[in-house]
Amino acid sequence: MRHLIIGSGPAGVVAAETLRKADPAAEITLLCGEAGPPYSRMAIPYLLKGDIAEQGTHLRKEVDHYDRLRIRLVTGRATAVDTQARTVSLGQGAPLPFDRLLIATGSRPSLERVPGIDLPGVRSCWTLDDAKAILDQARPGTRIVQMGAGFVGCIIMEGLLSRGVDLTILVRSGYMVRRMMNATASGLLRSWCEAKGVKILTHTQPTGIASEGGSLQVTLKDGRILPADIYLSAVGVDPNLDFLQGSGIEVAQGIVVDANLQSSVPGVYAAGDVAEATDCLTGKRQLNAIQPNAVEQGRIAALNMAGRPARFKGSFVFNVLTTLGLVSSSFGEWQGVAGGESCEVLDERRYRYLNLQFDGDRLIGANTVGFTDHVGALRGLIEGRVRLGAWKHRLVEDPTLIMQAYLAAAHSVA
Amino acid sequence: MQKSLHIDPNKCTGCLQCEMACSWEKYQSFTTAKSRLKVFSFHHEGRFVPYTCTQCDEAWCVIACPVDAIRLDPVTGAKIVLEPTCVGCKVCTIACPFGTINYVAQTGKVQKCDLCDGAPACAKACPTAAITYVDSDWTGLDKMRQWAGKTDTNPATV
Incomplete structure (x- = not known):
């Protein structure tokens, strides 16, 4: 089986590694749009700060990582996908053939339409x-x-x-x-x-x-x-989809995928920023350009490519951001929903803020500023659709009791 | 056989010896705020619940890390943060649905339980055997379930 992965970001790399585990005999080719070993854009801010050298941005640290897993790295950019002939063109040289294809081409910066936007500088x-x-x-x-x-x-x-x-x-x-x-x-x-x-x-x-x-x-x-x-x-960013024109692969905002992350063309999958999958809370299809989503989709898509059926549970929208040292995070439906309730604590002087959004006795979203301890439990509560019961009222009284609410409510249903 | 931390909240008196031991082991200071294991107080119920990473098989933190800074210790089964590699992006702290990997502002890195190389200081320090280090062959989630069954904090009963 020839597996071809377009894109060497987190989704592509995790997919290649998962494929190798699931299918020891397969041919795996990873098409890298940039020269050099696959790296993480998440690490770039730390390179700018001087915290790490370029090597510190690499997604995998062992230099022989891809050789050892027999993952062939090819540098080039896809210019077209022929879903009939099962090939991907690179603009120059011979097209790359595939039996199963994963599109994980990520995003690129959207540029404002302003005269002079193409100037050097x-x-x-x-x-x-x-x-x-x-x-x-x-x-x-x-x-x-x-x-x-x-x-x-x-x-x-x-x-x-x-x-x-x-x-x-x-x-x-x-x-x-x-x-x-x-x-x-x-x-x-x-x-x-x-x-x-x-x-x-x-x-x-x-x-x-x-x-x-x-x-x-x-x-x-x-x-x-x-x-x-x-x-x-x-x-902001836009998904890299231009090369799919004329391929017959259904594209809306992104590549429309089913619960197995397969596109409208059998054998062609999508993961990461380019995949338009169903949101686990709203049930609506949307893009979700964040690292944890990319790696989870890369893993699930690869299992399906290897013939091991796996379902994607749905996108969960969340993120953590550090702005000049101030840590903030957002989870799920932080904007709230009609008929829902919310509660918050705010300490402007210390730059601390916690806002929780509820739908009935379930937590559905949160924003935090300056709170970092145990914030993962917010994901556990929201994505797990945990019924808070009596703990909802306690959280409304004191939103900082997140971890207690999580321990009490989530573990009885986990 | 691999071992894992076994937590029985019914035996916990809230003495925080475990948090003291953890912070001493990792930072050579008795600073419970730095402990990788936390004892949560439930005032309504008058209970204490120690809680830390179960080294779950799903390994959300390992998978989410964009720079390969969290590795599996094949001997203990612990997921270990490689501090020099961690850039402090905190993606793991939101990815872990258990809330057990956390950012430490002083170091600019994340921290989590690493089972102290197979001799967890918290278990050694616990005077009531609420925290023990025992043989295990169940998964992270099963550990959670087993552990959950031992807490009487179910909202239906309060």
Whole structure:
């Protein structure tokens, strides 16, 4: 059996490893879009900070890891998938044949449509090469104008500031990380960042970027002009799906997959950022571009590819973010649901916040700022749809009793 | 045969010798806040429940780690955080549905129970045998179930 995996991020690598365990005789090829060993984008902020060297970003540390598992690494980018001939084209050279295919091509930065977005000096911070280019250029006093304060925009701030740069952040909406945090949590993050010397301009966006005398001029919609050495675009990511045009594989927001993570074409699977799977809470199909989702889908898809039926239990949306040292997290339906209830504790001075959302006596979502102990139990309670019984009222009175509620309620049904 | 921590909350008096022993073993200081095993108080019931990683077979933390910093100790079965490799991204802390791997701000790394290389300090320190280190051949989830059966904190009864 020839297994071909497109994409060497966490989903692709875990899939390759799972395939090797499940099918010792199979041929496994991992197509890597970037040269060098597979690495983790999650580690890039720590490379920027200087905490780790490039090797520290590698998904697997042993240099012979892939050889030892007989996983063939091929560098190249897929340009087309022929589901009839069962081949993947690379634009040059012979197409790669497959019996089973996994598409795990991840995401790429979405760029705002603004004149000048293609100028040199305009960067994203997504790949290892992006990070190295920023490290090359960022010096004390380097003026960085960053568009966007979502997950990536926030998590790279510490690395940038550690280089002594002068950082200005533009936020189109009024809120930072609005896709994972409620307004209160977002406000805490903003005041934390401002206290650390980051300039944050909300309700604004650039209308144009121009190059002048070796630096950039960023024009905002109110007419202000900000000089910059680097314009950093961090407005979100889109799944890498362009090469699937004409393949016959059904694509909505992402590749539509069933509970086995198989696409509309038998034998072709998808995992990670590109897979549009069912959410375990809402039952709706959606993208879920986070590391734990990628590795779980990679594992499940690989088991199915190896002929061992495995069901994906559904996507669980959650994330943890560190913004200049302030840790925040979000779980499930943190926005709440109609007819639901919520409770919270807020200590603005200490930057601590905990918001819980309930539907009946079940916890369905949470936001935390400055709380890190035992937060995994929030996942256990929410994803496990644990009935809290009497503990719901105790949590409403004191939301910090999460772990007690978890021990009491979850373990009687686990 | 591999051994695992066996916790019987009915025997726990809340003395926190286990937390003291754990923090001493790992940080050479008696700082219960740093303990990898925590004793939770249930004031309504007047009970104490010690709780830590069960080294579950699902190994959510190991799978979620983006930099391969959590490894299996083949001798003890413990999942061990390699501190020099851990970047402190905390993905494992939200991935573990048991809440038993946690971020330590002072070190910038995560920590979890590693069974002290096969001689858990908490079990040695426990004066009432609420925490013991015993032969095991059941999975993490079964351990949880067994353990759950020994707690009387079921909400239906309170």
